[in-house]
Amino acid sequence: MKRNTWQRQAVRSALGESAGFVSAQELHASLRDAGSPIGLATVYRALADLAVEGDADSLQSVEGESLYRACASPRHHHHLICRSCGTTVEVEADDVEEWAAATAARHGFTEPRHVIDVFGLCAACTSAGPRVAASPPSP
Amino acid sequence: MKRNTWQRQAVRSALGESAGFVSAQELHASLRDAGSPIGLATVYRALADLAVEGDADSLQSVEGESLYRACASPRHHHHLICRSCGTTVEVEADDVEEWAAATAARHGFTEPRHVIDVFGLCAACTSAGPRVAASPPSP
C-alpha cells in the first residue's frame, strides 16, 4: 500500500507550482530553499512514483537528465517546450498518433511507443532577443 | 582543420557496420574485441564529432545513455527502433515535420526543433514471442 507522507505531498505540490519541466535536483534544491528538510533520494523516489502513476510526465533532457512535470491533462499528449525558460505547452495531435502507429505497423513492428517533443523559443524569450554573454554599455 | 586519423576511420567504419543504435561503450568494446587499441575517450570524441557533422544520428536511450548510428540518408529523417534487438529503420514523414512547425508557430514559438522516435518490437522479435525470465521445467 502507498503511504501518505508529507514528503510526497511536498513533491507533488512543488511539481505543480513549477511552470515547466524540472529535474529531481532542481526540485530538491527549491524544496530545501523553501525550508523543507526533505532528502534527495526521497525526491527521486517520489518523482519516479508520480511518473508511473501517470500524475507526472517525464522526458530526457538533451544532456540526458530526467525531467518531470505535473500533467494538466490525464489524456495522452505531448509537449512544446521553450528551451530558454522551460515554459511548456501541452499539445494533442491525433494525426501524429496515427502516423506513429501506422509507421510501426507498415514495417512489421508491434507494441509501438513513441517519443515526440518539440523544442523552441517561446514568444517572450524570442522577443527578449538573442542571448549574449554580457551587454557592455556602448561608449 | 579536421585531421584524418585511423581512429576516426575505425569509429566511422565500426558505426557503419552495426545494424542499429549503439552506445560509445559498446562501440569501444567491439573495437577492442576486434584487436584495435583505440581509447575510450577517443571513441566518445569521434562519435560526438560525427554527430555534429551530420554523419551520425544520436538519441538518448530510455536509461539516459547516448546512442549513435550511421545515417544512411543525409536528409532529415526519424527512426523506428526495435527495443529488443536494436534494429532500426529510417523513416521520413513530411506531414509530421509540418505538424511540428505549425504547432510551434501556433503557440508563438520560434526556431522549432523536434525529437520524434518510434520504439516497438520488430517482426523477428515479435515472432520470437514474449520474453520470460526463465522456463523452469514443470515438475
Added chain:
DNA sequence: AGCGACTTTGACAACCATTATCAATAACGG
C-alpha cells in the same frame, strides 16, 4: 624526405546524476 606548428590521442582522474544501503522513523489498521 625533413621540419615545425598544431591536433589528436589515451590512461587516468574528476564529475555528476542516479541508485543501493540500512538503521531509524513514521504511517496506518486494528
Added chain:
DNA sequence: CCGTTATTGATAATGGTTGTCAAAGTCGCT
C-alpha cells in the same frame, strides 16, 4: 495505543561521460 511494515535519508557506490596533459601523430611547407 501498538505492532507491523513501508518510508525516509545520510552516505556510499555505481556508471556514463568529460577533463587533464604529456606523448605521439598529422599535415603543410620547403
